[in-house]
Amino acid sequence: MSKWVEGKVAGKHQWSERLFSLQVAAPEVTFIAGQFARLGLPAPPGAKEPMLGRPYSFVNPPQSAPHEFYFNVLPEGPLSPRLASLAPGDPVWLLERANGFFSMPEVPDAAALWCLATGTGLGPFLAILRTDDPWEKFERVVLVHAVRYARDLSYSDTIARISAQRAGQFSFVPFVSREAQHGAIRGRIPEAIADGRLEAQAGVPLTAENAHAMLCGNPEMVRDTQSVLERRGMRRHRRREPGHVTLETYW
Ligand SMILES: Cc1cc2nc3c(=O)[nH]c(=O)nc-3n(C[C@H](O)[C@H](O)[C@H](O)COP(=O)(O)OP(=O)(O)OC[C@H]3O[C@@H](n4cnc5c(N)ncnc54)[C@H](O)[C@@H]3O)c2cc1C
Structure with a gap:
């Protein structure tokens, strides 16, 4: 069992x-x-566990400090409003061991890597795309970020830096579903x-012959x-049965 570390x-940055x-x-x-x-904070009195914890993807690349997490506040949720009210210097707890298979070592080779995110699902791609791994493994990398309103297209400076550094190898496609936005596709990813x-x-191309998609x-x-x-x-990728699609759902 992994232990909590303080x-x-x-x-803290508030985007919207x-x-x-x-x-x-x-x-x-x-x-x-x-x-x-x-990430965890002390649980309210009477709770079964001492810590109230939830999973959050690392946004920073490994070997960089501090760690960074990108999240939206669910007003009725037990943890996210408390995380949003923290201030610099406040304690927050993390399980010592990170988890998950949504990473480059788990993804098979292909010509192109498609990174498809909605909302805060952008986070793990910002970590991955700021390592050398995807650029060594794939000829082309596409990042897609789908949001409701243009103001929710966070991390534009980070994406612009990746774009400048990986010119010719990288494409970024924003989606905005509820308003017209220059340069963005209006609508939803599947359609x-x-x-x-x-x-x-x-x-x-986004095809079984050419691509691996991470959603x-x-x-x-x-x-x-x-x-x-x-x-x-394009089938779901599993360790024992290689495919073309790797998934991470947030709820
Ligand atoms: C593997 C994994 C990684 C995750 N990484 C992130 C992350 O990097 N950033 C992030 O914002 N969230 C992330 N989440 C969701 C996060 O763990 C919390 O569920 C979320 O922050 C809400 O916490 P809460 O305690 O306030 O409410 P909860 O009790 O956890 O959630 C209340 C309800 O809100 C809905 N919900 C949960 N998360 C979201 C969301 N992000 N957007 C809209 N509705 C939601 C669900 O219907 C859920 O039942 C991740 C979840 C998983 C499983």
Whole structure:
């Protein structure tokens, strides 16, 4: 059993009313890019467990400090509003061991890597894309970030830096579903795959012969995208049965 270690809030950034990033100093916690931590705060009196914990993907690349987590506040949720109210210097706990198989060592070779995220599901891709691994393993990398409103397209500076550093190898395609936004596809990921708009904008084929797709975030997007990809012969990847699609659902 992994044990809780005490970290310290090193910084906080509020992107919009409900979107936050929290930086946490906890040098003893290590991870592989794409994995998630378990963040915790003392549980309310009467709870069965002493800590109230939830999984959160690391946004920072490994070997960088502090750790960073990108999350949205669910007003009725027991933990996310408390995390959002933390201030620099406050304690926050993490399980010492990171978890998850949503990482480059688990993904088979292909010509192109497609990273498809909704909302805060962007986080693990920012960790992965700031390591050398995907750039050595794939000829082309596409990052897709789908949100409701343009103001939810966080981390644009980080994405612009990746783009500048990996010019010619990287494409970024934003989606905004509820308003028109210049440069973004209006709508949802599964429909834009089915009607060819997404591949046209990225300039990279999304096929079983060419690509591996990593899907992260909203379970509805993950499920619907998986069905569209299945129709193209792209199967879920498992260690024992290699395929073309790797998933991480947030709820
Ligand atoms: C492997 C994994 C990694 C995760 N990484 C992240 C992350 O990096 N960032 C992040 O914001 N969340 C992430 N989550 C979700 C996170 O663990 C919490 O569930 C979320 O922050 C809400 O916590 P809560 O205690 O306030 O409410 P909870 O009791 O956990 O959730 C209440 C309800 O809100 C819904 N819900 C949960 N998460 C979300 C969400 N992100 N957006 C909309 N609805 C949601 C679900 O229906 C859930 O039943 C991850 C979940 C998993 C399984």
